[in-house]
Amino acid sequence: MHPAPSARGTLPFGPYRTWYRVTGELGAGRPALVAVHGGPGSTHDYLLRLAGFAAHGWPVVHYDQLGNGGSTHLPDAGADFWTVELFLDELDNLLRGLGVADDYILFGQSWGGLLSAKHASTRPAGLRGLVIADSPASYPLWMQEMKVLRSQLPPGTDEELARHEAAGTTDTDAYHAVAQPFYERHVCRLKPWPRDWTASFYELYNDPTVYYAMNGPSEFHVVGTLRDWSVEDVIADISVPTLLISGRHDEATPATVQPYQDLIPDVRWKILEESSHLPHLEEPERFDEILLAFLAGL
Template identity: 70%
Template sequence: MTVAPSAKGWVEFGQFRTWYRVTGPLDTERPALVAVHGGPGSTHDYLLNLSVLADAGWPVVHYDQLGNGGSTHLPDRGADFWTPELFLAELNNLLARLDIAKNYVLFGQSWGGMLVARHAANQPEGLRGLVIANSPASYPLWRQEMEVLRARLPSGVDATLRRHEAAGTTDSREYYEAMRVFYDRHVCRIVPWPKDYLASFMETSNDPTVYSVMNGPSEFHVVGSLKDWSVVDCLPDIDVPTLVISGRHDEATPAAVRPFHDHIPDVRWEIFEDSSHVPNLEEPERFHAVLVEFLKSLDGR
């Protein structure tokens, strides 16, 4: 279920534009929940059902990060341009432009979870709470766990993937079909894929600039500029209540997620037993209940 937006538009970000969508009034006492999508290089679409939180009393802000969706596309920019610092600056700019920097909660999914953790470690005054969903705490841990998951794929699948990765033919149909075996196990276990998830997947495919430069050709073959990036060092500096979410079948395995639980001072970890990487789509009712419970716990902060 998705609630209709109350506003949509763009905010200026230097010489670029960031597209945003607001559901519910931003001038309430409760903090706005800002949804920071994954990728990097995906879009807001697969997180659209977060908009129902507006009916429960929390305004929701979605946006497309620079390079994808409704925001400015820059297909000629390379790794020196696409950095975590760029996206942190974009998030800060969005908060200021929408005038919510004094009262907000961040929901970061996958890569977005690492981004919001780094943001929160700066202890911004207006941040009331943090949700880190289906995110690794470091890409070295992520890559290590990808090897474990790849080894458990059906016979011949990983060999096919590695053959194409070595040959540089990851854009082939055979690679895509083998890749889907992994994705259907560890990214989204709903078949066929829900339309919101498919929309984000297609947007990434239509302009893979950010994803290919920073990540690589697939979730499990991370060879881009983020391959050694980590937020583990800054986690003890996060000083707001934090909810960590992951799925039992998640590509973000417990080993990759655990540093959030071990190093953030005020943290709770919720595992969704019937989900992989998108429990908001795979277990929407329980997901909504868990999120509302957490948000209610922040009232009065």
Template identity: 75%
Template sequence: MSVAAGSQRAVTKGTVPFGEYRTWYRITGDVTSDKPALVVVHGGPGSTHDYLQNMAVFADHGWPVVHYDQLGNGGSTHLPDRGADFWTVDLFLAELDNLLGELGVADNYVLFGQSWGGLLVAEHAARKPAGLRGLVIANAPASYPLWLQEMEVLRAQLPPGVNETLLRHEAAGTTGSNEYYEAMGPFYDRHVCRIKPWPRDYQASFYEVYNDPTVYFTMNGPSEFHVVGTLRDWGVEDRLADIEVPTLVLSGRHDEATPVTVRPYEELIPQARWEIFEDSSHLPHLEEPERFVEVMLGYLRERS
């Protein structure tokens, strides 16, 4: 464990045991304070915390912030030889439960889940943990079947020839080719991150995925819009009515998580409020940071 102090932020980094593995974490602020810890659950699956680093700003307002890298990537244990039977939703739910307990925040916390992390925290919340004070579901579909349905709509709107190139490589099983990778660009620039060049934090997570794509390729697939992994039939719609805490739902107007994929959260969670960021796609915390902080602070103040 290492501890560092910034102008207003005390930062603690380390790993906690998770069975025979280790989960990397970073705490910004003081988790022993009265305010609930804001636990940040990244997307992917198989990404890292890096692209969500700017959420540490909430520690400057009194909320301790916990980032972590999910098993298989970043600073946590990498397991490139494990197969699909190992990489399950239950594994990552167990890792989250373990982290909350090991860090001593299980009795007082708010969860922020982004993209895949949004589905994960929804499932966690549906199990009614006693210490959960609030839930933020950001840029997440309520199911992967809905996601795939909407991917067809978004792909059909790409510049002429792009989707044809993507489909050709997907049919041939050559999604690792440079041509496929380059053809992904127009989709990502429209629906994932509209800032050019991409912010450094987002680039860091993007390259971490492809440095060790074990989890992403196994559970998701070769790209955001070609989900052929083990999650392709999974969703949380049937769990949303069981969520008892006030829930903030976030998405971008140009988000790959389209309104069709997000709407079940608002409709099925008893205490849900949905905020759409008009100038954002999949990363409003980077694309509209000032409004993002304003919306989040409003929600957090209601939880304290």
């Protein structure tokens, strides 16, 4: 069970609403740990375990990005609506609306890591530290590595996936079934999948508007608007202490994470040996040890 929230609700974001959840007391002495979820198009649910850090004195903020979960859904919005700038503006609005813009730490996971890195590169005055978890530094790098990981799937799997992708049948149960071995190897290696991860997984597929527009039909077939996007050109401007976390079997392979290590001035990188894309769920004790040590050093 996760600790009960101390507050939750929605904040106005232009004509829309952003859903949030707070665990612990904001402004009580330590910066807020703000969790920026992946996708794009997922929800906060799979990161709820971070709420436990409130017991160590770090207030935790979760939120659902626009288009998903408890925030405003816009199923008729076109691909040109869903931009990186939109989600950067939403994050800024959240920080101001909750009164934490002067004192916060970002925890960005997967797509949330790129978004958080882009935010951090502007050197906001209130940012105290940055965690980039299981996140590539660019989608072109990601797609190169997806070819490698797909080639290592059981015989015939990559060919069958390619047939569906060429035929435009990526929204079928048959495609999802063929894709399952990839997810079990490189996204979550736990069996059965934890409830938090399953909740986000089903939320995404109940309304895949954002995911399909920005990413594409699967983790390894990125044909959306993010396909050429990278933060490699800005991450050298990140000026706060930064922790990189990834799993040994992560779909965010070492090659996709390496630019962060090479370019961010104050950075350290921890790889969890028994994890894929969700080390906070796959190796929770080791994950807690790493993150608490980083937070204590800020």
